Amino acid sequence: MSGRRQQALWLLIFAGIGVAAYLVYVALDASAEPYCSGVGDCHKVQSSEYAEVAGIPLAVFGLLMYGGLLALRIATTWGPLRSLPILRAWITVLAGSGVLYSVYLTYLELEVIHAICIYCVTSAGIVTLIAIVSWPDFTAARRALAAARSA
Amino acid sequence: MSQRRPTKPKPARPLKPGWRYTIDQWGGLPVLGSVVVALLVVGTLIFLNRPGAKSDPVVSTALEGRVVGRLHGEASAPVTIVEYADFQCPFCKKWVTETAPALAKEFIATGQVQLEYRYFAFLGEESKKAAEAAECAADQGRFWEMHDVLYSHQAAENSGVYTPANLKKYAAEVASKANGFDTGKFATCLDGGSKRALVDQMAAQAAQLGVSSTPSFLVNGKPIVGAQPIEVFRTAIAAAKAAKP
The missing domain is CATH 1.10.10 (Arc Repressor Mutant, subunit A)
Structure with missing residues (x-):
């Protein structure tokens, strides 16, 4: 549990919340055009039919995921449940599912929509880093649980 | 362990x-x-x-999402007229030049009718390309400007009037009339071909509704076929208003 790695996790989660919150804002406010800074075509991606599932903008799912990560991060740092190994494992599991879905969404952007949304790609990068950075916690949690089971 | x-x-x-x-x-x-x-x-x-999961709802969501650019008139208008047309169809142009101005003046400007333009691009590749161009212009809120420019250039069917190169020239015409129209963005949109799916979906949906020629109209759902004069629309609009509870 290097302190630097734990700090990086905090930072990444807050960065992810920032990006996802911006995407939610753009998705919900029809008059807001994503500020694209010349890279990619956020508008095309955000206005595509793939930008929502069951009427809910995907950005909302992203924000919920980062919110979940933050909640787990808080729970594993303070409070009565902080030493529960499963909560640490869940951070990686949640981030890992984010990575999987981001891979699929990036595939959609490249192959189906033919446009790249820089914020979506940034979010994909952040969640991938979270999964990588939290991996040692996952391994440790898995070992602790395994030891508890065979003890 | x-x-x-x-x-x-x-x-x-x-x-x-x-x-x-x-x-x-x-x-x-x-x-x-x-x-x-x-x-x-x-x-x-x-x-x-x-991909393809929303093929049915896509028709409606695509229409709902994009339709804003192809509407003329107030949403609160009691009568909605849906126009199915092809930019290459001579009778569509005839209706646009002969009937549409009167309709706009009498009914659209007075808040009684909202007109929605839908592509029924069935006269070949150039019809589809022209519709895509209109939709790309709609992305920038310039559907009606492009609509007028496209009809003004209409010539014999598939005679090379609506090639991508020409459509980009027409976009420049739109830009000269409309401030802030980005011809580069338009060219990217047109060349990307991303609007083809919507154009095809609209044609398929129109065909399902029984549209077989252009122009065809639905006045609050009741069909009018052909480039009819304003009198026919006056009657139909009056009937549609009377039928409203």
């Missing part, structure tokens, strides 16, 4: 390799279960968002 007491006669769980052992090594059901749940959630989201 080394904490197992030697006095214990049997281990609580078999420690030889096996599925149960593997599960335990991975932290048991809480870990594997959450992995499975996560995979299920991701799988469901991918399944719901797979």
